[in-house]
Amino acid sequence: MHQRTTSVLAAAALAAVTAVGVAGVATATPNGNVPVRLLALNDFHGNLDVPTGSSGRMVDENGVTVEAGGAAYVAAWMKQLENENTLKVAEGDLIGASPLVSAAFHDEPTLQFMNDLGITASAVGNHEFDEGYAELSRLITGGSHPVDGSPAGPWQGTDFTYLGANVLLDGATALPTLPGFEVLQQVPQGQLKKLVAEYGVPALPPIAVRQVNGVRIGFIGAVTETTPTIVTASGIQGLSFTSVVKSAEFGSQLLDLLGVDAQVLLVHEGDNVLSGKSPDSCSTTANPDGSAGAGTLIAQQVDPQIDLILAGHSHQAYVCQVTDPAGHPRLYSQGGSFGRVISQADFTVDRKSGEIVRSSVTVDNHVVTHDIAPDPATAAFVDTWKQRVSAVSDKAIGSITADLTRVAAPTGETTLGDVIADGQLWATKAGGGAQVALMNPGGVRADLSYAPDGVVTYGEAFAVQPFSNLMQVIPLTGAQLDALLEQQWTAARTAVLQPSASLHYTYTPANAFGDKVSGITIDGVPVDPAATYKVAANNFLVGGGDGFSVFLQPDRSLIWSGPIDLDAFAAYLTASSPVAPPALNRIALG
Template identity: 70%
Template sequence: MKPSSRTRSLRSTLLAGAVAASAVLAVTAPGVQAKPKPPKPPKDQSVPVRLLALNDFHGNLEPPTGSSGRMVDEAGNTVDAGGAAYIAAWMDRMSNKNTLKVAQGDLIGATPLISAAYHDEPSVEFLGNVGITVSSVGNHEFDEGYGELKRIMKGGSHPVDGPSPAGKWKGAKYSYIGANVFLEDGTALPNLPGMEILKKIDKKRLSALVRQYGVPALPPIAVRKVNGQEIGFIGAVTETTPTIVTASGIAGLKFGGVVKSAEFGSKLLKELGVDAQVLLVHEGDNVLTGRSPDSCSTTTDPDGSAGAGTEIAAKADPEIDLILSGHSHQAYICTVKDPSGNPRLYSQGGSFGRVISQVDLKISKKTGEIDRSSVTIDNQIVTRDIPAHAKTAAFVQTWKDRVADVANKPVGSITADLTRATTPSGETTLGNLIADAQLAATKGEGGAQIALMNPGGVRADLPYEPDGGVVTYGEAFAVQPFNNLMQVVTLTGAQLDALLEQQWTASRTAVLLPSASLTYTATLANPFGERVSGIRIDGVAVDPAGTYRVAANNFLVGGGDAFSVFTQGTNLWSGPLDLDAFTAYLTANSPVAPPATDRITLG
């Protein structure tokens, strides 16, 4: 039964009295104080950001094989790594609400047939699907030329091959940036995705910066937001690009120094009021072998100088807070001092999709700057011991099925392994065979007497097993993926000698793989420029004043890999693609045995 109004009134009076009494007691009782409220914790004045970085993917949609698909982990164990379905799975695990995914170039170019057959559209689509938002260009992004790179960025079907089986290309979902790539004769900015950011800068200030640094051929910078906080990215590619890309691939372009161009990008970001700055640079260092991917195992160059990546990391504008690198296909995490003497992290994550670099940092809400003390990096190996990303696995299988008829076609056979393992002279069985194939393809109409092959253009071994020596088109393509033209030029005997001397310099050794028709002696104890002697062609001594027809791919003939003497050649003749020369030789001479590696004699 409900209480009466009289009862409720009495209870209210008693309760009010008790409250009043306790209040008096709290105030008047000696030694008794009210419990103070705990202070409010200070508001976090920073924004957390996580970057997941990938470099030198090279279109490895399928898990890479052999040594290209293995990685030494933090415990020193060698584990299988890589593959698009595992990249996607690991990125899902590593992502949070504060994540941006970035890359450092060579995402395409020098790719397996599954990607290359369709001008790398499958790889670019995958990278967009997995969430890459911005990438610097690498030298291999220029393999098919600046025009093709623009098509990859903007969209549209390939001008020769037309649309892929997936239909008209829609363009990359991520931005390519390159602050040190300029137009040779440019007066206006090209119409490319990402270039619109420069329109936000005061016209007079932008004009002044362009006059100082050059007219960008690509967007130099990109800006992204995380939780309302801006972070800026500057892109740059190795300064050696003109010497390692065919001349046609970079026609109309010039490449500035990375350090100076990074300053250009930093100033552009400052004009936009962006103080959190990250350099994505396609340049790096060599490392000591067998080390943890999280160690700082970088080594000096052969001449004792700091590696190109370390030099950039130490000299780049001090406004840049973090440097993520690529190009050398190594994994490391290092700290350098910037020009102002402050520590700055610098890292790289291997190659072929075997490592994802996880970067965690904080950006101050008040200043907009990265707190460098908050920056941490972990190189996570993309192991294959977790469930693959199902949707990505299906995507890869679709493209594998599309290219299967071409890839599985036999083109010849071999009697034993053909590899890139070098002898003391620098020769390899596979490289020598390729040189023989190139000579066979060019000695008729081109009049070639010798052929020379650059070792960096031999991209995979040809194993005898598991197919009993059968070589498929896909396997041959993996060896020679660049689709370079075979060319022949005339050199004097003196020029040929000078060309061969260029194989050894203070900073590198790059032995050109010779056809069987060329023999000579290399005395490595002699000074640079005086190491080659006894040059013979088909057993006949070369006359310094005589003329000789020399075959090589168009990359070398254009002076690639710093073999500048090639550019002195005359009477240029162009023939078949290098891959076609290779497959034709295998077909005509099968079964092919490993050739001798006695063409260069060490003195």
């Protein structure tokens, strides 16, 4: 813990810090406090168009599942929620694992949308590093892509500041020159050098300070400490990722030295939740071993000077109260993913002390429903990028010898599902050590038709797998794999996971639920219940989607994350063409 300090440079810092917000002076509350509103997004993942399937649905405050998301609706909701006291922020993964309309242009369209929204600061997420630190720096500062140039015109960079207090430059001795570091020039340089020597040289600005209605709000940004295990080695080359709690203290000390007492943590780390709950409920769940989730631990442990934690990463929506190290209550929340939720945080700042009045802090998660008119300018913007991407969509990526369809055999196996699973195993074997791959049938959204010439385009592959889920590899014991396969058949539904060619087993329909699977082999060898096997699946399944709760049993820190599922499928088609429909014999009838 560090003690509060008063900086003689506070007035100079106030003049030097960029004032970002909405013009106008709000009326103070009766006790002289100044109202402030934050509107926050997290894990947008380039979803400019309305997300499809489960990615475009959200449970609302009444427990009803509704259609949600899409940039035009996000913009409309933002305009409806903002007032003269508003600052807009984000909690990372704005880009990466994005749909084609954004990914085809290295996510420049999404960052332009964030500029247009008026986002002022965002924590960096793990996916911001998918193409490496150099590419992230280019996206921040502007300029042409080193390979693709500027196919859609010159890129001017972000108007907001990406924050990463716990992202360090290995071997660096001087601060980078990225936009946002200017604020540190106002910190007494001797004390700054001492702090940097203690914590390390940040690769991204650790803090941002914004002014609204005559008061200053300090933002600290950090990303999940697990980033090195879920991003490719090339994406994090030259970087280290340190403790979020420690780096938040670093950021808080910097804000202290600037005389900024109102402090908010934007952190790309969160928890899992109980399904079907209101986005405004505290529905977070413990880890399988009973320990608190990573996001909750951060919210409980970061410096007590930090008054509010806005989180991301786990794609869930919740509003929780924790107790800080000083024994005081503190709110911690997250707003789903894919632009389906906007988190509204309201509080007042004591004008005299500059402190957030902790008792005034509230958070309301608004589902971005489609029952209001979409913003017309944003809708036109998205349509422009959809038209531009058509050239990419029409690119040939492989070929097939006959139709690959979702028509199921009596076992539930399909030719297209099997090919997708084979591609997933192919794409995760080297990096993740996968031995088996399983694909959820609901994620296969269209057939691949041979007509007219057997050529498969990128657009056709995208129609098959439009969700931009991540491929992940998770360790399961043989007993857990058996239990997982049994979950395909319940009294409520049948959902047959499409298996890679390495997996074979027998399904006996007449047997009781929980006893329908037998004879499991991997690469022809019977599965040992006590042995551990590495299973590849998309992050929807690994997160327990479609009722496959066995995926939630292993330690989450052991999960390896790889490419987007569509990229895995497309690369497999390119490498393996022409692809023939496989025999539907991986699941035998008993």
